[in-house]
Every structure is written in C-alpha cells, then in structure tokens.
Amino acid sequence: MSSLPAEPVRAPAPLAAVRSGVPEHGEPPKYFQVKQKIDAVLEELGPGATLPTERQFADRFGVSRMTVRQAIRELRLEGRVQRSGRSTVAGRPKLVQPLTLASYTEGVRSQGRRPGRELIILERLPADAALATGLRIELGAPVFHLERLLLADEERVGLESTYLSAARFPTLIDEFDPSTSLYAYLRGTGVVLADADERIETVLGSPREVQLIGTTPALPMLLLSRVTRDRQGEPVECVRSLYRGDRFSFTAHLTAEED
Structure with missing residues (x-):
C-alpha cells in the first residue's frame, strides 16, 4: 500500500479545460478550435510578443477572418492577449x-x-x-x-x-x-x-x-x-x-x- 504524500498536492493554476472543450454531442465550434491553436502560439511567443495578423492566422488555419476575430475576442476577455496600438500582443500573466x-x-x-x-x-x-x-x-x-x-x-x-x-x-x-x-x-x-x-x-x-x-x-x-x-x-x-x-x-x- 502506497503512503500518503508528506505535503498536500496543490491543484495547478489554471487547470486545463475539461476534455479540451469538446462537448458531449460532438466537435467543438470552429472558433474554439482556432482559439486553442492561437493559445498554443501564445505559449511559444511569451508575454509582450506581437501576434500575427488576423489574415495571417486565417491563412495559417484555413478559416475565415471572422472566426479568428471571435477567437481573439475571447482571448482578450480572458487576458491572454491585449491591444497595443494597432497590434495584438501576448498578455502578461494575471x-x-x-x-x-x-x-x-x-x-x-x-x-x-x-x-x-x-x-x-x-x-x-x-x-x-x-x-x-x-x-x-x-x-x-x-x-x-x-x-x-x-x-x-x-x-x-x-x-x-x-x-x-x-x-x-x-x-x-x-x-x-x-x-x-x-x-x-x-x-x-x-x-x-x-x-x-x-x-x-x-x-x-x-x-x-x-x-x-x-x-x-x-x-x-x-x-x-x-x-x-x-x-x-x-x-x-x-x-x-x-x-x-x-x-x-x-x-x-x-x-x-x-x-
């Protein structure tokens, strides 16, 4: 029988999205898939880095600019990205x-x-x-x-x-x-x-x-x-x-x- 850990195990912050956002009835919305892909880009770039444009993201992921715009809008509300002049940059940690x-x-x-x-x-x-x-x-x-x-x-x-x-x-x-x-x-x-x-x-x-x-x-x-x-x-x-x-x-x- 394994022994209990000496120190309490603390939950990571933030926790990963449950089941990566996949709903029970099928595939997640396209904007959400794009949001996850842009989120991965943010991890690579680091805070303060300038993101590619909406058009560049649209061409890269094979979606419309409207879909990219919705994904970035949600990331902005979550503090993951922010506006800097006419550009969008990776946000700092909360x-x-x-x-x-x-x-x-x-x-x-x-x-x-x-x-x-x-x-x-x-x-x-x-x-x-x-x-x-x-x-x-x-x-x-x-x-x-x-x-x-x-x-x-x-x-x-x-x-x-x-x-x-x-x-x-x-x-x-x-x-x-x-x-x-x-x-x-x-x-x-x-x-x-x-x-x-x-x-x-x-x-x-x-x-x-x-x-x-x-x-x-x-x-x-x-x-x-x-x-x-x-x-x-x-x-x-x-x-x-x-x-x-x-x-x-x-x-x-x-x-x-x-x-």
Whole structure:
C-alpha cells in the first residue's frame, strides 16, 4: 500500500479545460478550435510578443477572418492577449491576489510587480443606511470616502472605494498619504485587523468605472465587497473593490470544519 504524500498536492493554476472543450454531442465550434491553436502560439511567443495578423492566422488555419476575430475576442476577455496600438500582443500573466487581510500593496509587491494608487476622491459625507449598518454608526454620521485607482507597473487594474468612520479616524485626511497603503496607516494608529466578511461576484463596470480604469464596457469585472473588523470585533472599514477580470485572479486556502 502506497503512503500518503508528506505535503498536500496543490491543484495547478489554471487547470486545463475539461476534455479540451469538446462537448458531449460532438466537435467543438470552429472558433474554439482556432482559439486553442492561437493559445498554443501564445505559449511559444511569451508575454509582450506581437501576434500575427488576423489574415495571417486565417491563412495559417484555413478559416475565415471572422472566426479568428471571435477567437481573439475571447482571448482578450480572458487576458491572454491585449491591444497595443494597432497590434495584438501576448498578455502578461494575471496578478494572483490572495484572499487575506494583506493589503493590495503587499500582494502586488510579493509578485515582483510595482504597486501604485492614484487618488480619485477623498471626501467626507454622511453615512447612508448600508454604511451605517456596516460600520455600526448612526445614520447620517460622518464617514470618509477614499476612492483610488489601483495600479500595477503603472497599468490601471482596478478601482477601490473605502469608507471609514470619521469619528474613529478624525485626522485621516490630514495625515494619510493616499498613494500609500491604508493598512499600514491603520497599523500606525494602533488598529489591528482581525477578520472580515467578503463577497465576490462578477459584474460589468459602469460607464464612469470603465472610463476611470480604461477598459471596455464588455469586459467582466470582479467585484469584492468587504467589511473588516478589529480584534474587538468592531468594524473598521467597508470596502468596494473592482478588479479587471482579464488582469486578476484570486486564491484562498480552505480548511475543513470539524464536525
């Protein structure tokens, strides 16, 4: 009898498509076959390399340019290729962000990329019903709203809105540098983050969000909504983070609950 491995076996990321995309009723669509062939070309070329033109791909694979265009459109939505001027180039690997209480800055930096943030809004406003519930404050109580573009190597990859109680952090506007990590600032005030509830869903960005991030309305976005608490169980922040689906993926370590 073989022994169990000493270390847990981790699933590869990403997993290969189940059965290579072949449906139960027969052959996969022609565009999908072309997509797989172009994907193999991407593996050979490497990130940043310029792809052959649609016409060149059509001649190479013996299909129409429309079929090639549909295949490339899907690869672009998946982040496998991207536009660069009038050319299409192989995309860079997605940023892999762990679902932990580490900051965005720490997560991006750990992958050898240069994190950055660009301030859009830093304002004081009254809490609506949702914020009052999330932060456990009175309806209409003042909160700070911090909205920033998320950057990785100067590329716009997301948009983050954070809400904090103005009564709890009265000097935030005067002391906090919006280009730096908010979590580092909070630690400096003595706040220790302990746990959070987070919800993840797929959405399409609003016209304003699409313009700020610099994407297209058809690009799927990953929306993370989170309430973070300190060691005393008191809410510290409500956060709405919108990430480009073609540039981000998320990981989580799961453990089984005891019966």
